[in-house]
Amino acid sequence: MINAGDLHSATCTRELKKENPKSAVATDAIAAIEAPPSTVPMLGRVVGQYSVTRYVDTRNLDALPSFLVTCLQRFVMYPQESFDFGKTPAAYNNYLAIMEVNLRPLVPEGTEIRLLDYWPRTLNAAVTTDISETGSNESNILRQHTSGSSTSTTNSFGVNLALTAGATPEGPSGSGTLGGNFEHSSTRGTSVEDTLGSSVSRGVQLTGAASMTIKDWASYATIIQPSDSKAPSLRWIWGQEYPWDLFLYRATEADNSVHLPKFLSDRLGDVDAGWVAPPSQLSMFGQDLIAHATWQVIPPENSIDPPILSFDLDGHIGLGSHSIGDPPPKSEAAAQQQKDAAPAKIVKASLNTLPYSIKPLASQSQVEPQEELEEKACALLDTPLDLELLALDAIGGPGTNNGAALGFSPDVIARRPVTPNGAIKMVSPTNTLALRGAGFLLPALDTPLKANVCAGGIATLNLFFKVADIEDEYSLIFKHWKADEAGCLLTIDINGLITVTRLVDDREGEGGSSNVTEIVLRSTDFTSIDYHDYLRLGLNQITIKITEAPPKHSDPDDPAPPCNYVLRALAVA
Template identity: 30%
Template sequence: MADTASFASNFFTARKNVTLTNVQNVPFGHAVISYQVQRFRDVADLGSRPAYLVTMSQRVVIPNATPYTPGPNQSDAYLNYPAILQAGVTITASNGPDIVLRNIFPRTLNAQVSTSQSQSNESGSTHSVQNTSGSNQSTVNSYGVSTSWGLSGTTPMFSQTSQHGQSFSSGTMQSQTNANGSSSNQNFGASQSMSIKDWSSYGMTDSSGINPGWLFGQAYPWDVLQYNQSGGSGDINLPDFVIAQLYDSGMALPPSQLSQFGIDFTMTANWLLVYNDPITADETVSFEHQIACYTASHQLSGTSTDPITATLQATSTANACSVSSPALSLSAYGLAPLTAAAVSQSTAIGFSATNWTIPPTSARGLCKVVSPGDTLQVEATGFDDTMTSDFSATTSVTLTFKVPDHNLAYTLALMHWIGAGGDPVEVAWDVNGKASGTLVVDSVQGEGAQGNASVIALRDNDFTSMSFHDYLVVGTNTVTLTMTRDGSDATAYTLHAVAIGLG
């Protein structure tokens, strides 16, 4: 059977490479399986219900047991080449959600599998300085002459006037312009399509309508899905036109190129899970994958009447494998990573007014809530419906969040207090198993922000500081808080709010 070790994961995805082995524990292929989880509120039908979108992708690679050899060859038989691939997926979810199979890929086509993904990141900055300086000077000279003459009786009259003017002007100018600019661009795209050379594919569902299956088969030169009637000897009875495609002039002709080189098919399915009823346990989903490969053979028979004999594996002898996924926590995988622009707003949880996934009760069992921004998950035990513990049961809190960077200084803020007249409470904290410490809470409600608030620095990137440290990892982080009484007197402890912030 296939290995079912824990799946490695990124922010939203669980995945694993699986070696496919048959019942004799002999490997016959490989599979790459991944699951992606997205959390959201389903507001259809004027409602508001927790829901998840789960996408499964499986890539199955099965080589020909006899590797292809380029160059001239003399072969009168082609044995045990992949001819049929059958795959099915069964989904199981806790808490009884309504499950809708939204789509499957590929559906049904006769004749290309191609998946593509592109990602580009661009960033740039500009800086320019423009200086302008200059001076001007001008001199203007003006001249004029006015002459008049005439007669006054018999006496001639004459006059002449001249004028001269000069002006000077000068000036200087200087200017400086600075400009800075920056830009960034990030693009992500994915597409998938399929066309299969000489093979056919068929997508289907079971009677429940939520469990998909796929059937791939060689279509040329021998359509193994259509022409599979067995004779009394166990050989396949082939029509004359199919024999003509497998035999010519005393030669056995090869199967399809996919059958010669090996098959590599990708299948995806997408489900919507909506929780209409109260959630009483962690929302989990698990998958069971059934993968089977049937091989075929054809060879020269040595007779003129039936020049080709062909065989096809039966279900009892086909290579089959079952792959089980672990139970995947939908709420954990569905958490969105923190963003610097809205860390506090997206993670702040006030327990007195929150939309609980699993509300606390007087039984003081597991309770769970996810922040409005889907970035922080809090699971707790030992608290009643007011998030107060009397320490009659083990009291602990587990916080889960995802960090996408290595440079922001994150802090964890707690608003909490003890009951009047009680002993102090010790809050032991642990971050990712990398660092630990203890807080002492000795203030009752209403003693101000300093008395009722505690802050744990999860990362301090100031290398000049004696407190320089980084308890976080890029990826999923877990902070565990364990509350204990620091004395024998009856003590109550209330956790009012939590938030992730920036220091």
């Protein structure tokens, strides 16, 4: 698994969070398509958060590149009537009693999508989850040098003397021994030790988070497999269970009235006392509901199109009402008898079911006509999610070990080939640098990436990467050269802030610079005239246009010389 998320503005634009660059957030309004006069057209809002992680599925002895997409939808529903502090009302009208949500993922043709997890499944209690993302990067370099020498000399000597005296018949006698020894030793040693080591560690932990508490309500989920799509959709139904269980008693007549059993009618009010019981607190004061699902998206192999994903959302809401009123007549005779006698009051209930639509929150200042609402698509996102860019990991700090590099050797291009129309798409092995290019040639097996920019030809490169700091210095580095006599001109746009140009006028192995060009993207030396910062937190984009350089000496009668640009490697370091 290769692992390494800005709030929606008033104009409903979608941006990347600076503190979580792997997710996107969108906010839209939930508007009733056929709102009755007594209700508010905007019923609530839905806040969607989408987190994307690159994932390589190595099950079944395979290595399948894919993306894990976690979708969290938060539904904030507004109450239709304000709470009355003065007295208990004689009727409760148009409170949210039941709600249906249909969430459908949309992917391009040829893309496979699998539903991995979803919640809530069956819920009538409290749910607590967490969403957080933490990352760590560490780089250590150790250099150690030890040298030394030692010399030792040892001298030892000794003397032995022994005398013996005695007497014999022949006379006195004596004997003696004298000995000595001497030892000399010398030891000399020299040692030299060099230790060089480096280590790079990187860790990312991604967990999700949200909380929801339901009182007197329940939630049920269903997986729906459409016949015309491979993408399974999800259907959630939230509804009140007490005091009026909408899952059991919701059959309506033509006037939206609901016939309740006597025990439930008695629970909702006291006819003799002339008061009605309120609905659940969630129905009176509004709801804050959360739904979560995780999909695995598998793009087509060697597809040059960016992997994208979008969602559709729609459903129905049920607005409940109950009050004290006359019972419905069973027949014309019973109606006449009821009219002549004092009517027996009962607790009456009704349920008005309405379809709703999703629309940008900024347009809620003006209520749109019915036909315009129906024509609007129920899309949750203005533009589909670009899974490849969202899943990019931030560059792991300075130096050459951050992994934000792409090489274009023949074996790499063989695995990520240029398409016949000249397009190419690649991501670095560490998932920190993405490239999308156009205008390149189908290469031979022994050449790097090549583009013919002669006679007005243009090749383009778009680089994408993410930066999570404001302190480190970064540079864009090319290893490239020209393949013919004419030189090549690079026009480089950095985040739309500045445009710089570089001339490539050396062949391979010429120029004394190892065919390397460096452009400093951030210089943090405040005392230097070159202090600048072209980068921004989160996603950065660099667009490179490659054209033929203006000729040094032009003659209209001379044919245009060939002009080919060769790119061997790219890096942000």
